[in-house]
Amino acid sequence: MSLVGTVKSETTKQFSTSTWWILAIVLVVYVGSTAAALGFFFAASSTGALPGNAPQLPADSLPPQLYSLATAIGYVFPLLIGTLMVTTEIRHQTLTPTFLATPQRSRVLGAKLIVGAGLGVLYGVVGIAASVGPSAAMLALQGVATQLGDSDTWAMVGRMVVAFVLWVFIGIAVGALVRNQIVAIVGVLVFTQFIEPIARTLVTFIEGAADVVRFLPGAASDALVGASIFDAEALMGGGGSALEWWAGGLVLLAIAAVLMVLAYLFSWRRDVA
Template structure:
């Protein structure tokens, strides 16, 4: 089977299951409600409608609010493309559908490449969905408070494009994780624990230790924030800092994807399937 046919087959398998749209709905609710709530809080303080001391909401300039709100798509939502990429592979191991996949595509490198290309399409889809969920309510609420939405700024649209790129890279990282860790439960739990607990805790600790933040800027979540160019985490916890440039963050995130895909192929993907 050619790479094009393998990619088409992977897309068919992905979109004939319910998992992709269930995760998409959860993504919309999660990032949309977060964007709406924070847009009201920060937009209110930036416009003066809400006192900066109300609810402990820090005051920030009106220019800084829109990118912070829009970047919530990745800052809090990157776990979703990571999960869908992981499930795209581990689901085959769990439901034992990988055997017919390999029978149809004996060249396993082609099969994994087909999954990766299908993952690119899924990443673009999820990225667009996340942007609609954040930019829609976020910009609407900011406009209601009289705060410039910055949607007429080319820099804002460049950031939105980088958010979609980040989603694609996170899906590819997830595919690499799924290829390397065959057990679906272990892979999903590992993804959630690392993204929601380990890395946030480590990044928080790094703000208290001199010289550590520069090293930890190479963590995947930090690299994703650098690629996008804005993040509520870096704004509220670490300030502007000396993090990676956007292209550096993109290269680091791409490096994670390539390394995990290669390791998954070499260490797990080529093994016998029971």
């Protein structure tokens, strides 16, 4: 089967199940509700409307931090969809007829990357709409500039889409490398929701740890985007300590490439059943 035919087959596989739209709905609910809640409280804080001695956040730093929620907390969704693109086929052994129709396994993997890029763009648009819409509304309601007319904001939005695509690539590589669906999903969730967040939280207490932690995938993704709710220094109006956006993108791309090569060399060419 040609590459075009393989891509068409892969597209049919991904959109013939309910997995992609269920994850998209959860992404919208999760990111949208978080953006609305944080948008309200951050905007209130910047205008001094919160009671007590709540810190007053600089208004100029709020829009990028809130808009970037799609990637800062939502990157696990493209990572999961990428992982499921491979492990679901291995689990249900639908990859066997695929390899029979297309013996060139590199072509099958290439097709998954092409379709995965499309899914990354789709999830990126959905996630960005879920973060920008509610948070911009909350900012506008309380008289804080949304910065939606600034070119820097839309440049950040473009980088967010790129980050989503790279996360799908990493997910495909993880799925191809690990193969076992339960192990892969649990591993993804444990790393993204516990290991890296804890490491990034403890970095302030360990001298020199910041130079290592900023090369972790989540930190590199935030650097690529150029903003993150987890960067407290930037939220308070400081410069932050992340990599440059282009360096963050290269680190994330390198992680995807290394995992993909390892998956192809040590797992993808093995027998499916």
